Amino acid sequence: MRFSSKVVTPAIAVGGSIIVTTLILWAMGEPPGAFGRAFAAGSFGSFSNFSEMLVKATPLLVAALGVSVAFKAGLFNIGVEGQIYAGGLAAAYVAAAWHLPAGLHALVAMGAGALIGGMLTLVPAWLKVSRGVNEVITTLMVYYVASLAVHYMVVNPLRAPGVVPATRPIADTAVLPVLVRGTRLHMGVVIAVVLGVLLWFLIYRTVFGFHVRSIGENRIAAAYAGIPVSQVVYLSMFLSGAVAGMAGAIQVLGVDHRFFDQFSPGLGFDSIAVALVGMAHPLGTIFAGFLFGALRTGVLEMTVRFGTPKALALVVEGLTVLFLAFERLYRVKLLREGRVR
Amino acid sequence: MEHVLAAIDITKRYPGGVVANDQVSFDLLPGEVHAVVGENGAGKTTLMKILAGLLAPDSGSILVRGQEVSMRGPVDAYRLGIGMVHQHLMLIPRFTVAENIALGAEPRRGLNIDRAAIRAWVKDLSHQYGLAVDPDAIVKNLSIGEKQRVEIIKVMYRKADVIILDEPTAVLSPGEVDNLFSVIRLLCRAGKSVVFVSHKLPEVIEIADRITVLAKGRVVGTVSRGQVDVQALGEMITGSGSPDFGTARSGAARSVTAGPAVGGSGAIGSAAAAGSSERGSVAPGSAAAGGEASSARLSRHDRQAGDVILRITGLRARAASSEAEVLKGATLELRSGEILGIAGVEGNGQAELVDVILGLLRPNAGEVSILGRDVTRMSPRSIRDLGVALIPDDRHEKGLLLGFPAWENMMLGYETSDTRIQRGGFLNISAALSRAKELARTFNLIPANVYAPASSFSGGNQQKMILARELSSTLRLVVAAQPTRGLDVGSTAFVHSKIVEKRDAGAGVLLISFDLDEILGLSDRIAVMYDGRVVATMCNDGKVTKERLGLLMTGLGDREGVA
Numbered sequence: 001m002r003f004s005s006k007v008v009t010p011a012i013a014v015g016g017s018i019i020v021t022t023l024i025l026w027a028m029g030e031p032p033g034a035f036g037r038a039f040a041a042g043s044f045g046s047f048s049n050f051s052e053m054l055v056k057a058t059p060l061l062v063a064a065l066g067v068s069v070a071f072k073a074g075l076f077n078i079g080v081e082g083q084i085y086a087g088g089l090a091a092a093y094v095a096a097a098w099h100l101p102a103g104l105h106a107l108v109a110m111g112a113g114a115l116i117g118g119m120l121t122l123v124p125a126w127l128k129v130s131r132g133v134n135e136v137i138t139t140l141m142v143y144y145v146a147s148l149a150v151h152y153m154v155v156n157p158l159r160a161p162g163v164v165p166a167t168r169p170i171a172d173t174a175v176l177p178v179l180v181r182g183t184r185l186h187m188g189v190v191i192a193v194v195l196g197v198l199l200w201f202l203i204y205r206t207v208f209g210f211h212v213r214s215i216g217e218n219r220i221a222a223a224y225a226g227i228p229v230s231q232v233v234y235l236s237m238f239l240s241g242a243v244a245g246m247a248g249a250i251q252v253l254g255v256d257h258r259f260f261d262q263f264s265p266g267l268g269f270d271s272i273a274v275a276l277v278g279m280a281h282p283l284g285t286i287f288a289g290f291l292f293g294a295l296r297t298g299v300l301e302m303t304v305r306f307g308t309p310k311a312l313a314l315v316v317e318g319l320t321v322l323f324l325a326f327e328r329l330y331r332v333k334l335l336r337e338g339r340v341r
Numbered sequence: 342m343e344h345v346l347a348a349i350d351i352t353k354r355y356p357g358g359v360v361a362n363d364q365v366s367f368d369l370l371p372g373e374v375h376a377v378v379g380e381n382g383a384g385k386t387t388l389m390k391i392l393a394g395l396l397a398p399d400s401g402s403i404l405v406r407g408q409e410v411s412m413r414g415p416v417d418a419y420r421l422g423i424g425m426v427h428q429h430l431m432l433i434p435r436f437t438v439a440e441n442i443a444l445g446a447e448p449r450r451g452l453n454i455d456r457a458a459i460r461a462w463v464k465d466l467s468h469q470y471g472l473a474v475d476p477d478a479i480v481k482n483l484s485i486g487e488k489q490r491v492e493i494i495k496v497m498y499r500k501a502d503v504i505i506l507d508e509p510t511a512v513l514s515p516g517e518v519d520n521l522f523s524v525i526r527l528l529c530r531a532g533k534s535v536v537f538v539s540h541k542l543p544e545v546i547e548i549a550d551r552i553t554v555l556a557k558g559r560v561v562g563t564v565s566r567g568q569v570d571v572q573a574l575g576e577m578i579t580g581s582g583s584p585d586f587g588t589a590r591s592g593a594a595r596s597v598t599a600g601p602a603v604g605g606s607g608a609i610g611s612a613a614a615a616g617s618s619e620r621g622s623v624a625p626g627s628a629a630a631g632g633e634a635s636s637a638r639l640s641r642h643d644r645q646a647g648d649v650i651l652r653i654t655g656l657r658a659r660a661a662s663s664e665a666e667v668l669k670g671a672t673l674e675l676r677s678g679e680i681l682g683i684a685g686v687e688g689n690g691q692a693e694l695v696d697v698i699l700g701l702l703r704p705n706a707g708e709v710s711i712l713g714r715d716v717t718r719m720s721p722r723s724i725r726d727l728g729v730a731l732i733p734d735d736r737h738e739k740g741l742l743l744g745f746p747a748w749e750n751m752m753l754g755y756e757t758s759d760t761r762i763q764r765g766g767f768l769n770i771s772a773a774l775s776r777a778k779e780l781a782r783t784f785n786l787i788p789a790n791v792y793a794p795a796s797s798f799s800g801g802n803q804q805k806m807i808l809a810r811e812l813s814s815t816l817r818l819v820v821a822a823q824p825t826r827g828l829d830v831g832s833t834a835f836v837h838s839k840i841v842e843k844r845d846a847g848a849g850v851l852l853i854s855f856d857l858d859e860i861l862g863l864s865d866r867i868a869v870m871y872d873g874r875v876v877a878t879m880c881n882d883g884k885v886t887k888e889r890l891g892l893l894m895t896g897l898g899d900r901e902g903v904a
Binding site: 211213214220 | 701720724725726733741
């Protein structure tokens with residue numbers, strides 16, 4: 001029951017949103033069939049399209065893993081966007097300014113991104129623990145501060161010569177290696193999947209993970225059971241921010257090879273939707289991340305071929321989240337009818 | 342006479358094949374109190390939810406004044422004149438009494454809420470039914486009894502003729518119960534009908550015109566006033582050879598071996614347990630019940646009290662959510678091998694006392710020492726690791742992770758200390774599962790499915806889950822806060838036998854209860870709390886009366902025997 005609802009629910013939501021989008025296309029007077037083919041071709045039509053889909057999905061998926069860790073603890077880290085930016089900039093700085101052996105350099109740069117991303121959550125976590133301030137508000141505020149600070153850094157002190165505001169290119173030693181020659185498919189996708197599996201293990205197979213899930217389910221009962229709630233809030237928020245910071249680092253080290261100002265157009269906010277579709281389960285989030293990646297490359301292909309608006313991807317994503325919300329309503333109805341307890 | 346409300350052949354199945362109601366029929370006449378009794382999981386709550394429009398039955402029909410109806414929610418129920426007062430009161434704490442009452446059905450004057458109208462209406466009702474409550478008071482400042490009155494007025498405000506009271510006395514002090522009963526009588530005299538759900542059989546016998554007994558989703562029978570006494574009713578409820586609380590009854594029977602033989606061997610425990618929840622004001626069978634209570638005491642061996650387990654001196658603390666000092670210098674001492682009952686009206690510092698002992702609330706002054714160690718600066722974890730168990734007063738809020746499976750609930754709080762469950766921070770899932778299955782067997786968890794979420798179990802079995810995890814390790818101190826709240830007779834006896842077992846094994850037990858029968862039936866010594874202080878401590882030597890405790894609990898009476 002529990003497992004199947006975790007899989008069936010998002011599947012229905014995604015399916016429903018695709019059907020509705022098809023209806024919208026049809027209403028616009030476009031033949032949906034051709035669109036479907038273009039959509040599929042965009043993500044799966046060739047290996048290069050497929051690899052591009054994976055590249056697009058990677059940062060989204062990693063950031064969503066960060067969101068889902070906080071979700072499991074009953075916390076809503078809405079500031080992932082800021083953590084992605086700060087993590088990306090930290091990684092770009094370490095990767096360009098430091099001199100370290102290949103491989104290790106990339107790891108250290110990613111670690112720097114994780115550290116900064118995690119640190120951004122400490123003030124919200126502290127306010128939550130000591131004053132009971134809602135973390136939705138504080139993480140959002142920290143996002144504004146962080147993204148503007150990062151913007152300042154890239155436009156002013158860390159700006160490399162050039163038309164576009166960006167940092168210096170990173171050292172070759174810090175570049176995440178490309179997996180398949182001729183594509184942009186890089187090591188980051190492997191890191192993302194491994195990270196997801198590790199987080200699954202942490203959350204479902206360790207005492208710490210049990211504590212995280214316990215405070216997410218019932219903070220009061222957890223406290224009465226002797227679980228150090230404050231400590232777990234700090235750690236899970238930090239972990240959430242650190243993973244989001246790594247998302248930015250992976251994008252910088254694997255794809256852009258420097259920090260472009262405003263490189264993440266809403267990546268952090270989209271990752272919240274991904275985590276929702278993944279039911280906040282690390283393994284589910286991996287699938288949801290790739291699904292959203294496929295959605296975006298598919299819609300991009302449609303835009304290239306037919307000139308449909310790029311916003312169509314947002315329509316599908318938005319509808320998916322809406323359908324998930326409907327599911328909650330439906331569950332309430334079932335509850336009322338006593339078909340589930 | 343025409344029925345106000347009738348349910349005919351109601352059947353309700355939950356997923357997993359549990360038949361909560363099986364061909365249940367029930368009817369209600371104008372002006373009568375119709376009680377519904379039965380064990381936890383007998384289907385009482387399901388039936389009430391169906392009558393109040395909160396659940397739709399799978400089959401069967403509901404008739405309101407002879408007309409078949411189909412309700413799609415509580416709003417429909419209200420329109421038909423049916424209102425329910427839930428066991429867990431549903432009020433908005435920060436709103437005033439009047440605002441809570443009018444919520445959702447506000448009388449208007451232009452665009453504004455007509456507050457004067459509500460106020461006048463509440464005043465009027467207060468006079469008519471003795472439902473004394475100030476319309477301008479803020480709900481969070483009210484006592485439980487007052488809040489319940491607000492709920493009843495709320496139902497009346499929606500012009501209900503049928504009032505469903507789901508275990509209304511579970512949280513009330515004896516005085517408040519008497520109050521509630523006179524309100525119920527006035528309501529009936531005015532032609533209203535009341536459905537009264539309770540586990541406390543003497544109360545049911547006192548107030549009900551008719552009693553319907555449910556067991557395992559079926560109607561065992563309906564009896565009228567005077568046809569049964571507490572004992573006969575207890576036997577109807579448990580039936581013969583009911584498997585649900587088999588071990589519970591034998592456990593209770595062991596602890597009351599000196600009790601007079603009543604009925605078959607299966608009925609001893611339940612009758613004794615029924616006796617222990619007896620209220621003093623009930624005439625029939627109260628003498629017998631008193632005898633049983635003292636016999637339960639007899640089973641306590643006259644042992645010398647052991648070492649001091651818990652010592653509390655001059656404890657002062659604020660409530661977690663407010664600035665008001667709630668504990669005002671409480672002092673008490675608990676030794677190993679004894680049960681110290683804390684008697685008192687809810688809200689006199691008991692909850693805060695528990696929180697301070699467990700390290701969840703920092704006191705302003707005073708000391709709490711467990712086994713001679715000052716614990717006021719220790720974390721909840723390290724206090725628990727001294728061998729302290731908690732049976733919390735609110736299972737759902739403080740005791741369980743409702744959405745999590747039973748096996749995870751049965752390791753909650755022990756996942757760090759039990760080296761079978763974890764090693765080096767990694768969980769051994771199969772060990773935790775087999776431990777949970779073993780505990781489920783020992784404590785007769787029904788259903789014995791440890792994968793099912795805690796929310797799918799009945800109240801009694803949820804409590805078994807908590808007992809299983811809390812009482813299965815070596816313990817020095819057991820804090821039992823209202824351990825039998827909302828439980829039926831069988832489950833209550835089971836919980837009591839487990840607590841006595843731990844006491845006999847040498848643990849000190851701090852029993853906090855608002856039920857004086859429970860206090861008198863289990864405690865070796867009794868401490869009375871009033872206004873944040875322990876106002877009296879006494880040996881439970883059989884000479885302690887409810888009347889004396891009742892006076893002390895309300896701040897009156899002698900203060901002799903203050904230890």
